[in-house]
Amino acid sequence: MTSKTLFDKIWDAHVVKEVEGGPNVLYIDRHFIHEVTSPVAFLGLKNRGLKVFRPNQTTATPDHNVPTINQHIAVKDELSRTQLEMLKANCTEHGIVHHDLGSEGHGVVHIIGPEMGLTQPGMTIVCGDSHTSTHGAFGAIAFGIGTSEVEMVLASQCIMQPKPKKMRISVNGKLAEGVTAKDIALYIISQISTSGGTGHFIEYTGSAIKSLSMEGRMTLCNLSIECGARGGMIAPDETTFEYVKGRKYAPKGAEWDKAVEKWKELKSDDDAVFDTELTFDAADIEPMITYGTNPGMGMGITQKIPTTDRMVGSDKTSFEKSLQYMGYNAGEAIKGKPVDYVFLGSCTNGRIEDFRAFTNFVKGKKKAPNVTVWLVPGSKQVEKQIREEGLVEILEEAGFKLRQPGCSACLAMNDDKIPSGKYSVSTSNRNFEGRQGPGARTLLASPLTAAAAAVTGVISDPRELK
Amino acid sequence: MAYDKFSTITSPAVPLTIENVDTDQIIPARFLKAIERKGFGDNLFRDWRFEKDGSEKAGFPINNKKYSGKILVAGKNFGSGSSREHAAWAIYDYGFRVVVSSFFADIFKGNALNNGLLPVVVTPQFLQKIFDAIEKDPDTTFEVNLEKQTFTIKQTGETTDFEINPYKKHCLQNGLDDIDYLVEMQNEIESFEAAK
Numbered sequence: 306m307t308s309k310t311l312f313d314k315i316w317d318a319h320v321v322k323e324v325e326g327g328p329n330v331l332y333i334d335r336h337f338i339h340e341v342t343s344p345v346a347f348l349g350l351k352n353r354g355l356k357v358f359r360p361n362q363t364t365a366t367p368d369h370n371v372p373t374i375n376q377h378i379a380v381k382d383e384l385s386r387t388q389l390e391m392l393k394a395n396c397t398e399h400g401i402v403h404h405d406l407g408s409e410g411h412g413v414v415h416i417i418g419p420e421m422g423l424t425q426p427g428m429t430i431v432c433g434d435s436h437t438s439t440h441g442a443f444g445a446i447a448f449g450i451g452t453s454e455v456e457m458v459l460a461s462q463c464i465m466q467p468k469p470k471k472m473r474i475s476v477n478g479k480l481a482e483g484v485t486a487k488d489i490a491l492y493i494i495s496q497i498s499t500s501g502g503t504g505h506f507i508e509y510t511g512s513a514i515k516s517l518s519m520e521g522r523m524t525l526c527n528l529s530i531e532c533g534a535r536g537g538m539i540a541p542d543e544t545t546f547e548y549v550k551g552r553k554y555a556p557k558g559a560e561w562d563k564a565v566e567k568w569k570e571l572k573s574d575d576d577a578v579f580d581t582e583l584t585f586d587a588a589d590i591e592p593m594i595t596y597g598t599n600p601g602m603g604m605g606i607t608q609k610i611p612t613t614d615r616m617v618g619s620d621k622t623s624f625e626k627s628l629q630y631m632g633y634n635a636g637e638a639i640k641g642k643p644v645d646y647v648f649l650g651s652c653t654n655g656r657i658e659d660f661r662a663f664t665n666f667v668k669g670k671k672k673a674p675n676v677t678v679w680l681v682p683g684s685k686q687v688e689k690q691i692r693e694e695g696l697v698e699i700l701e702e703a704g705f706k707l708r709q710p711g712c713s714a715c716l717a718m719n720d721d722k723i724p725s726g727k728y729s730v731s732t733s734n735r736n737f738e739g740r741q742g743p744g745a746r747t748l749l750a751s752p753l754t755a756a757a758a759a760v761t762g763v764i765s766d767p768r769e770l771k
Numbered sequence: 772m773a774y775d776k777f778s779t780i781t782s783p784a785v786p787l788t789i790e791n792v793d794t795d796q797i798i799p800a801r802f803l804k805a806i807e808r809k810g811f812g813d814n815l816f817r818d819w820r821f822e823k824d825g826s827e828k829a830g831f832p833i834n835n836k837k838y839s840g841k842i843l844v845a846g847k848n849f850g851s852g853s854s855r856e857h858a859a860w861a862i863y864d865y866g867f868r869v870v871v872s873s874f875f876a877d878i879f880k881g882n883a884l885n886n887g888l889l890p891v892v893v894t895p896q897f898l899q900k901i902f903d904a905i906e907k908d909p910d911t912t913f914e915v916n917l918e919k920q921t922f923t924i925k926q927t928g929e930t931t932d933f934e935i936n937p938y939k940k941h942c943l944q945n946g947l948d949d950i951d952y953l954v955e956m957q958n959e960i961e962s963f964e965a966a967k
Binding site for chain 1: 788789790791793795796799800801803804805806807808818823846847848851852853854855856857859874876877878881882885886936937938939948949950952953954956957959960963964967
């Protein structure tokens with residue numbers, strides 16, 4: 306038998322049919338839906354007179370446009386409220402489990418899936434959201450899809466996809482103190498650009514990756530889409546099994562043992578061939594921050610913004626347009642630049658480990674008076690854990706308040722918008738123009754770098770503030 | 772979703788030389804609150820196209836009266852970022868049927884093909900030729916021949932081939948979508964589930 310990558314093993318086991326001269330018909334084990342990319346798909350089903358084919362393989366929660374304060378009262382924005390009501394009505398009609406706003410299972414879709422044990426090794430997982438790549442952390446093939454494809458999954462539990470190429474990214478060595486999974490991801494994207502992974506599915510490996518917690522692995526896989534890849538994955542190991550074990554939808558008893566036996570086989574064969582191989586040294590990575598308007602425009606926090614000397618043509622024009630939007634100059638240092646907002650949260654960094662890191666950092670310090678800080682837990686469970694672990698008291702003592710779960714300022718579909726021209730150090734995933742609100746200027750960073758900005762009021766190296 | 776059958780399109784083109792155009796620029800998140808698929812074209816490139824008061828920004832190509840047509844020509848890495856299919860809907864709804872670039876993001880490309888919008892990949896050199904031709908004469912027309920898989924600058928006769936998956940080509944030419952195909956496969960899918 307020819308040797309296979311981890312990706313091949315899972316993909317090939319899910320191909321229902323290879324269409325001649327076309328894509329594969331791929332079977333989907335788990336489907337997540339939210340309020341924004343599902344209504345048109347349900348409408349499509351209705352127009353065709355179809356029912357949901359496998360309702361128990363789809364799970365719903367509203368996250369993109371929900372408010373993050375006063376969730377107990379009706380959502381003010383009429384369009385958002387309509388989308389929430391539509392999601393609920395569609396789920397009721399088709400018998401889909403729906404974790405509504407305010408319920409204990411509510412949260413950002415990519416946070417609640419793993420939390421409930423719905424995300425498991427070896428699965429194919431899709432959602433109408435590009436950060437579905439998050440679930441690859443468990444050794445699953447997980448990727449974002451468009452609304453037409455959401456309709457396909459609802460109608461048939463399958464989608465039609467050409468098989469992507471395979472890339473292996475190895476990060477070896479030990480991460481320095483103050484360097485997190487977020488920094489690994491921003492470092493990789495800064496090296497290979499926002500299109501370096503296009504057409505590929507990534508497998509991350511190497512000692513620095515294996516040492517990451519599940520939360521860290523999810524952050525890394527989450528950001529795979531930002532280098533253009535459909536998704537990223539990490540072979541499951543004891544860290545994975547330990548995380549999944551005992552969760553609500555995880556296999557139990559003898560079923561658990563059987564599952565783990567199977568999951569242990571989920572790794573690339575020693576002589577498996579990848580289309581692209583990249584290797585990085587963990588020692589080269591320092592806390593990262595972005596200075597431009599795409600996630601590839603990132604650098605170590607002690608570095609200077611690149612100069613345009615060696616750029617030509619449209620590369621140079623695009624770079625200059627980006628810096629102009631940010632209000633920065635080529636060649637200048639970023640440390641010490643003013644900060645107006647700090648956002649901790651999103652499917653990238655809205656997990657309990659992120660809140661622990663932030664809280665631990667600000668403990669005994671005070672919020673800088675010039676900074677507005679939004680701390681948005683990724684789910685009700687994360688919120689609960691923050692309270693149970695006594696983090697809220699520490700945060701409040703330092704001048705911070707906790708909000709309620711949702712996607713929030715990551716994409717500013719709700720009221721959590723950064724005002725035009727203001728600078729936001731954000732733990733989210735995209736620094737595109739206007740992403741956090743029209744005219745908003747976003748600097749992507751880790752929860753530690755965000756915490757450092759929150760207490761100093763300027764862009765700061767978290768390693769200098771221990 | 773039904774869309775118009777795609778045949779040959781001959782049209783001038785609108786140039787958007789900027790690179791890495793992400794789907795947040797194509798349609799900002801705050802316009803994703805609709806529950807039906809209509810009217811997205813009004814907000815295509817919203818923040819690049821309009822001032823805060825709703826007036827048009829003079830410098831943006833779409834607002835420039837000298838450019839028109841069913842073909843959008845864009846800088847490399849078009850459609851990166853969010854998976855929102857609204858980006859493809861907005862471009863189609865505005866009236867474009869073809870997007871040309873030297874490089875597309877994966878999800879956008881798939882979404883476009885699922886909605887009757889043809890993504891045409893050309894070499895960086897040919898892309899520059901197209902931009903140059905439009906700059907020289909905004910009325911330059913281009914022919915997109917899906918059957919032959921060719922893209923031609925009519926005035927100069929320069930032509931290039933483009934790739935498309937044969938299955939997707941068939942779908943575009945006939946206005947078909949994948950859902951019809953998958954629903955007809957129900958028995959095969961059930962057998963697959965049983966054997967898992």
